[in-house]
Structure formats: structure tokens, C-alpha cells
Amino acid sequence: MTRRAATEQAVRARRTVEDLLRRVRHRLASFLAAERAHCAEVHEHAVVAVDALADLAAGGPLLRPAFCLTGYLAAGGDPEEAGIVDAAAALELLHLSTLVHGDVLDGSRTRRGKPAVHALHSTLHRTRGWHGESRRFGEGVAVVAGDLALVYSDELMAGAPRGARTEWRRLRPEAVLGPYLDLAAAAEFSAAPDLPRLTALLTSGRRAARRPLARGASAAGRPDLAGALAPYGEAVGEASRPRDDLLDALGDPAHTGATAGPDFPRHKVTLLLGRAMQRDSRLRDLITEPGHTPDEIRARLLETGVTADAEQRIAHLVDQGCAVLADAPLPPQWRARLTDMALRAAYRDK
Amino acid sequence: MTRRAATEQAVRARRTVEDLLRRVRHRLASFLAAERAHCAEVHEHAVVAVDALADLAAGGPLLRPAFCLTGYLAAGGDPEEAGIVDAAAALELLHLSTLVHGDVLDGSRTRRGKPAVHALHSTLHRTRGWHGESRRFGEGVAVVAGDLALVYSDELMAGAPRGARTEWRRLRPEAVLGPYLDLAAAAEFSAAPDLPRLTALLTSGRRAARRPLARGASAAGRPDLAGALAPYGEAVGEASRPRDDLLDALGDPAHTGATAGPDFPRHKVTLLLGRAMQRDSRLRDLITEPGHTPDEIRARLLETGVTADAEQRIAHLVDQGCAVLADAPLPPQWRARLTDMALRAAYRDK
Structure with a gap:
């Protein structure tokens, strides 16, 4: 193939993914609008939770759907098959559920540059002068919104290709347990890295890339390719977590949209922080003492040198993931696409 | 048929339901034990949420599964069909999810005579001297446990008869939204009875009896019977809520297993309380003033006379529900069974 033809194929591959992602975004919006109408029939109050989800869904980067669709197309799946859009949208709703509940679990006040669901509704409760405790009300809205997202994600799976269902079953309990392991790590506040590393694997490694890719490939009837791409997905997903940690600890909150400053006050133990505490025992005291x-x-x-190590680890994981692609039975344009996605995920700045 | 033969049929019907309920209890226990093993492979911490569910599942009265199985058998369903046990167990897990999350939403400290999941884990956090806020930790465990129950309930539905799936879809968003409407009613703390009445319908009326019955009948391939039994299920379910309110306001906490005393401090507006506040405006002040x-x-x-009215309303609903049975295309032993279940649900003492 000429170089030009290869470039054209690569461009077409990217455009096909982008087109499908637009359809996923549209499907999410129209599905949630229809569910909002059902809720409104029940009672005007009943729309609050679904509105919170629609707000959140509108602004997402759709990382998981992108991996799912890429796995599907790389495996030769038909882009016109409506079910794959539903399967990808279901992944995003499951993700939204864990975000909304996760923000309650670790008390994060902001999400994607806006107030987190529970924070917004606590504030509304306060400003309206409603009865009871504002925190309980706000967190209650978030619990229900996350529950609805979980139910809706499953609703969307009803229309997904059969092959996608097995991965769905593996993915869901992991997705739900991930935030709890974060919580347990914060509660124990131990410098031992086993729990944070496991959480990194569960919440990013498998969830963000490996499982979505596998679902896509399986939906296209290629579970063999799902297996071949698993080490790539695991590596890329795992690289995503130290990037999160670095952005959380060192990034500019105005740009990342996260809570201003790192999560020190809540003792959230990231893998980065765990490693730093192992090197410098005084750090633990600095965090726990007022x-x-x-x-x-x-x-x-920064003095411990863990951030440089984290960058090195990310680079290593990206290399490792991309090396897997070289041996995978993939058309070249999809190898290029997955390489590009690995780099974007690992070197994003928010 | 002789009277004796009729009695024998009625006894057989009751025993068949009881046998199936035992199988549901066993299925729940073995399913949760298998999931616990999966969680333990991930990390020792990961079993906490599933253990909480297993504890709760062991002690339940299985009201929803009982209605589901009765609807199924009354519609001529085969008691040997394994899928119906899964369908009934799925209903119970969905119910457990709403209980665990509902207790977080309204801050209830006890459930079925034991500490609620969030209360227990707040206490454990405190006694272990863990880091961070005990309340956040306990509520975090409860959020994850409820999420898992929601995911598991759907997992069990995979083995259920196809006919049960449509009712499942209607039932889930209602189940999840119910506790939010309670929360909204408490926040507004209005004496207008529309929100509490709607919540009563959603959380008890449809969920406890009508939808489970319909699922059972549909699973047996008799959606027509599901329709015929709907007004019965709605009436019986609706009667269950004023009974809850009466037990909550007047029952002996040592016996009912609920939080000691009524929910006045949290301004929970039951239909009973809403009606009482409409009759006696001073009551609202008594609750909100310290x-x-x-x-x-x-x-x-008690002076407002609402409790006598509530008893009258319960009696009326039971009559109404049982009148529906007289015209339904049902074998006589199942008419007797459903009459008995209506009376037990409406006149329970805990």
C-alpha cells in the first residue's frame, strides 16, 4: 500500500469512530430525554435525578465508548449496526453512575469543572430553605441519580449485540467496587501500595480501556481479538491512573476541573502518595496533622522524586501497550488509531 | 368439589409457595456466597459490601418474592422451572438495594432490628480508629452495597423466564425513584398529601405487590391474568403503606425493629402525618420547634383521629382488593391464597 493510501485509511478510521461517538452522544441525550418525560409523568420532583445525569452526560469525553467502538471497528464490526451505539452508551452511563456515587464516597465537591451532583443539590436545599440536613439531601439526590444511571445502563444493554453481554457482566461489579477500595485505602491510610495499585487496576486499568475494548471486539464476534488486545488495554488503562494522580496533585485546578488542590485533606491515598509516604515518613504526619x-x-x-518515577512508569506502560499492538492481528489503520488513543490517554492535561 | 378437597388444594397451594420461597432463600445465599468468593479474589476489603447484603438477605420476609411466586403459580406456572426462583430472588435483591440506599437517604439507624448498613460501618470505622469521617465511610459502604445489589439483581434476571422481563423494566426505575420522593417530601415538609400518596403508590403499591404479581403471571405466559390482578395488587400494596405509617408512629420499636420512635426528628412526612398536619396546624410547629x-x-x-381513619382506609383497600379476586379467572385455591396474603400484609404487626 502507498503511504498516501495508508494515511487515507487512517483518517477514515478516525472519522468513523468520531461519527459513532456523535451517535453515542445523541443516543444518550435522547434516551435521557425520554426517561425524563416518564419521570415527569410520575411527579415534577421525580425529574431531578435524571436532569443531573443529562447535565453530566453532555460534557463527557466518552473515553470508554471510544475504546469500545474502536475495538468493535478494529474487529471488523459494521458501523451501521445500531446495537453498538447502545452498548457504548451503556458503558458511559455505568461510568456516570460510578462518578456520581464516587464523588459522594470521597466527598469531592467538583466534577468536570462544575459542582458535583451532591454538592449542587446540597446548595440548592440550603438556598431554598428546605427542611432537614442539606448534606443528606444533596447526597440523597446523588445516590438516586447514580442508581438511575445504573438501571438505565442496563436498559440500554438490552439493544446491544449479544457478544457484548459477557464482558458487561465482568465489568459491572468491578465498576461498582472500585470506589469502595479507594474509600478503604483512605480509611486505613496505609503507605502499603497494594490497595491503591489494585484500585488503579480496577478503576482505570480494566474499566477504562481493557473491558470496553473487549466488549467492542466481542460484539463484532471476535473474542480472540479481545484476548489479544487485553494486555494493551490493561497497560493503557493502568497508565491513566498515575496521570490522574499527577494531575490531581500538581495540575492546575482551573484547567483540570477537579477540586481545587490535591485530595490531601480527605486522606485519599493515591498510588503516587502511597509511594511518596514510603520514601518520606514525615509526609504522612504533614497530611494528618492540622x-x-x-x-x-x-x-x-515533589522532593521525594515520585513524580519523575510516575512519568517513567507511564512511558513504560505506553511502550508496553503499543508493543502488543505490533503483534495483534489488526489492520494497520486500527493499529495507528489505538497507538494514538494510548498516547492521548497517557499524556492528557485534564 | 367437596369442602375437604378444597381445603386440601388450598393447603397444597400454600406449601408449594413455601417450598419455592425456601428455594429463593437458598438461591440468594448461594448466589451471594459465590459473589463473595469472586470479591475475595480481588481483595480482602472487597467482601465488605457483599457481606452486608448477605446479612440483610438472610433475615427478610420475602414479601415481594412471595407475591411473584403466587402470581406465577396462580397463572399455572410450573413450580419446577428454575428461572422463576431466579426472578423472585432478583426482586428481593432489588428491594434490598432500595432498603440500604433508602436508609442512607432518610438517615434511619436500624433495619430489621439490627443496625442499618451505614450505621454499622460508621461504628466500625470509629472503633477501629480509621482515618477520615466515620459517617462518610459508613454511608460509602452502604452506597456500594446497594449498587452491588442492583447489579446482582440484574445478574439473576438473566436466568428468569422471558415473560418476566417487561415488568422488570417498569419496576426498576420506580423502585429507585421511590426513596427520592420520600426525601423530597421531607425537604418540602408540606402537609399537602400528593407527594406522600404518590410515594406510597410507588414504593408500596406498585412495588410490593402489583409488579411482583404481574411478573409472576407474565413469567407463566399469562399477561392477561397480570392485568386482571393489577387492581388487587395495587390495593394490597397501597394498604401496606398506612400500616407502615401506623407501626412507625405507634408501634413498639422493640417489636417492629424500626428506629426507636417515629421519624419526627427527621421530618419524614408520611401520608398519616401529612393528614394529621392538615387537621391540626399546631402539629407542624410541635415537630419543627425544638x-x-x-x-x-x-x-x-392521636387526637386528630387520623389513625382511626387509616385503619378504615386499610379495611376498605383490603375489601376492594379481595373483591377483584372474586371476578378474576383464578383457580379457587389461589383465590384463597391471595386473600390470605392480603390480610397478612394489611394486618401485620411489624
Whole structure:
């Protein structure tokens, strides 16, 4: 094949994924609008939770659907098959459920640059002068919104290709348990890295890339390719977590859209922080004792050298993942696409 | 048929339901044990949520599965069909999810005579001297446990008869939204009875009896019978809610297993309380102003006469439900069974 023809194929591959992602975004919006209408028939109050989901769904980067669709197309799946759009949209709703509930679990106040669902509804409760405790109300809305997202994700799976269902079953309990392991790690606040590393695997490694890819490939009737791509997905997903940790600890909150500053006050133990605490035992005290500013903690964390190590680890994981692609039975344009996605996921700045 | 033969048929019907309920209990226990083993492979911490569910599942009265199985058998369903056990167990897991999350939403400290999931794990967090906020940890465990129950309920539905799936879809969003409407009613704390009445319908009326019955009948291939039994299920379910309200406001907590005393401090607006506040405007102040004891509030509530009205309403609903049975195309032993179930649900003492 000429170089030009190869480039054209690569461009077509990217455009096909982008077209399908637009359809996923549209499907999510129209599905949630229809569910909103059902809720409104029940009672005007009943729309609050579905509205919260629609807001969140509108702004998402659709990382998981993108991996699912790429796995599907790389495996030769038909882009006109409506079921694959539903399968990808279901993944995103499951993800939204874990985001909304996860923000309650670790008390994060912001999400994607806006107030988290529970934070927004606590504020509304307060400003309306409603009865009862504002925190309970806000967190209650978030619990129900996350539950609805879980139910709806399954609703969308009804229209998905049969091959996608097996991966769906493996993926769901992992998705739901991930935030709990974060919570347990924060509660124990141990520097031992086993729990954070496992959480990284469950919440990013398998969930963000490996399982979605496998679902896509299986939906196209190619479980063999799902197996061949698993080490790639695991590596790319695993690289995503240290990037999250680095952005959380060092990124500019105005740009990342996360809670201003790192999660030190809530003792959230990222793999990065766990490693830093192992190297510098004073760091643990700085976090648990009152009176130390995030800047002070951050400076100490940088001195341990863990951030350079994390960058090295990310680079290693990306290399490892892309090496897998070289041996996978893939058309070249999809190898190029997956390489590009690995780099984007690992080197994003928000 | 002789009277004796009829009695024998009625006894057989009851025993068949009881046998199937035992199988449901066993299925729940073995399913959760298998899921626990999966979780334990992930990490020792990951079993906490599934253990919480297993504890709760062991003690339940299985009201929803009982209605589902009765609907199924009354419609001529085969008691040996394994799928109906899964369908009934799925209903119970969905119910457990709404109980665990509902207790977080309204801050209930006890459930079935034991500490609620979130309350237990807040206490454990505190006694172990873990880091972070005990309340957040306990509520986090409960959120994840409820999520798992939702995921597992759907997992069990995979083995259910096809006919049961349509009712499942209608039932799930209602089940999830019910507790939110309770929360909204408490926040507005209005005496207008529309929101509490709707919640009563959603959380008890449709969920406890009508939808389970319909699922059972549909699973046996008799959606026509599902339709004929709908007004019975709606009436019996609706009668269940004022009974809950009465037990909550007047029952002996040592016997009912609920939080000691009524839900006045959290401003939970039951239909009973809403009606009482409409009759006696001073009651609202007694609840919102500090310094009034539950006994004082309870006495004032009794003076309004709403409890006698509630008993009358229950009796009317039971009559109405049983009248429906007389015209339904049902074998006589199942008419007797459903009459018995209506009376037990409406006149239970806990």
C-alpha cells in the first residue's frame, strides 16, 4: 500500500469512530430525554435525578465508548449496526453512575469543572430553605441519580449485540467496587501500595480501556481479538491512573476541573502518595496533622522524586501497550488509531 | 368439589409457595456466597459490601418474592422451572438495594432490628480508629452495597423466564425513584398529601405487590391474568403503606425493629402525618420547634383521629382488593391464597 493510501485509511478510521461517538452522544441525550418525560409523568420532583445525569452526560469525553467502538471497528464490526451505539452508551452511563456515587464516597465537591451532583443539590436545599440536613439531601439526590444511571445502563444493554453481554457482566461489579477500595485505602491510610495499585487496576486499568475494548471486539464476534488486545488495554488503562494522580496533585485546578488542590485533606491515598509516604515518613504526619498547607505538602511530595518515577512508569506502560499492538492481528489503520488513543490517554492535561 | 378437597388444594397451594420461597432463600445465599468468593479474589476489603447484603438477605420476609411466586403459580406456572426462583430472588435483591440506599437517604439507624448498613460501618470505622469521617465511610459502604445489589439483581434476571422481563423494566426505575420522593417530601415538609400518596403508590403499591404479581403471571405466559390482578395488587400494596405509617408512629420499636420512635426528628412526612398536619396546624410547629418529646407529638397526632381513619382506609383497600379476586379467572385455591396474603400484609404487626 502507498503511504498516501495508508494515511487515507487512517483518517477514515478516525472519522468513523468520531461519527459513532456523535451517535453515542445523541443516543444518550435522547434516551435521557425520554426517561425524563416518564419521570415527569410520575411527579415534577421525580425529574431531578435524571436532569443531573443529562447535565453530566453532555460534557463527557466518552473515553470508554471510544475504546469500545474502536475495538468493535478494529474487529471488523459494521458501523451501521445500531446495537453498538447502545452498548457504548451503556458503558458511559455505568461510568456516570460510578462518578456520581464516587464523588459522594470521597466527598469531592467538583466534577468536570462544575459542582458535583451532591454538592449542587446540597446548595440548592440550603438556598431554598428546605427542611432537614442539606448534606443528606444533596447526597440523597446523588445516590438516586447514580442508581438511575445504573438501571438505565442496563436498559440500554438490552439493544446491544449479544457478544457484548459477557464482558458487561465482568465489568459491572468491578465498576461498582472500585470506589469502595479507594474509600478503604483512605480509611486505613496505609503507605502499603497494594490497595491503591489494585484500585488503579480496577478503576482505570480494566474499566477504562481493557473491558470496553473487549466488549467492542466481542460484539463484532471476535473474542480472540479481545484476548489479544487485553494486555494493551490493561497497560493503557493502568497508565491513566498515575496521570490522574499527577494531575490531581500538581495540575492546575482551573484547567483540570477537579477540586481545587490535591485530595490531601480527605486522606485519599493515591498510588503516587502511597509511594511518596514510603520514601518520606514525615509526609504522612504533614497530611494528618492540622496546619500544613497543600503547597507545603506538595513541595515535600515533589522532593521525594515520585513524580519523575510516575512519568517513567507511564512511558513504560505506553511502550508496553503499543508493543502488543505490533503483534495483534489488526489492520494497520486500527493499529495507528489505538497507538494514538494510548498516547492521548497517557499524556492528557485534564 | 367437596369442602375437604378444597381445603386440601388450598393447603397444597400454600406449601408449594413455601417450598419455592425456601428455594429463593437458598438461591440468594448461594448466589451471594459465590459473589463473595469472586470479591475475595480481588481483595480482602472487597467482601465488605457483599457481606452486608448477605446479612440483610438472610433475615427478610420475602414479601415481594412471595407475591411473584403466587402470581406465577396462580397463572399455572410450573413450580419446577428454575428461572422463576431466579426472578423472585432478583426482586428481593432489588428491594434490598432500595432498603440500604433508602436508609442512607432518610438517615434511619436500624433495619430489621439490627443496625442499618451505614450505621454499622460508621461504628466500625470509629472503633477501629480509621482515618477520615466515620459517617462518610459508613454511608460509602452502604452506597456500594446497594449498587452491588442492583447489579446482582440484574445478574439473576438473566436466568428468569422471558415473560418476566417487561415488568422488570417498569419496576426498576420506580423502585429507585421511590426513596427520592420520600426525601423530597421531607425537604418540602408540606402537609399537602400528593407527594406522600404518590410515594406510597410507588414504593408500596406498585412495588410490593402489583409488579411482583404481574411478573409472576407474565413469567407463566399469562399477561392477561397480570392485568386482571393489577387492581388487587395495587390495593394490597397501597394498604401496606398506612400500616407502615401506623407501626412507625405507634408501634413498639422493640417489636417492629424500626428506629426507636417515629421519624419526627427527621421530618419524614408520611401520608398519616401529612393528614394529621392538615387537621391540626399546631402539629407542624410541635415537630419543627425544638424541645417537644415524641410522646407529646404522638399524643397530639392521636387526637386528630387520623389513625382511626387509616385503619378504615386499610379495611376498605383490603375489601376492594379481595373483591377483584372474586371476578378474576383464578383457580379457587389461589383465590384463597391471595386473600390470605392480603390480610397478612394489611394486618401485620411489624
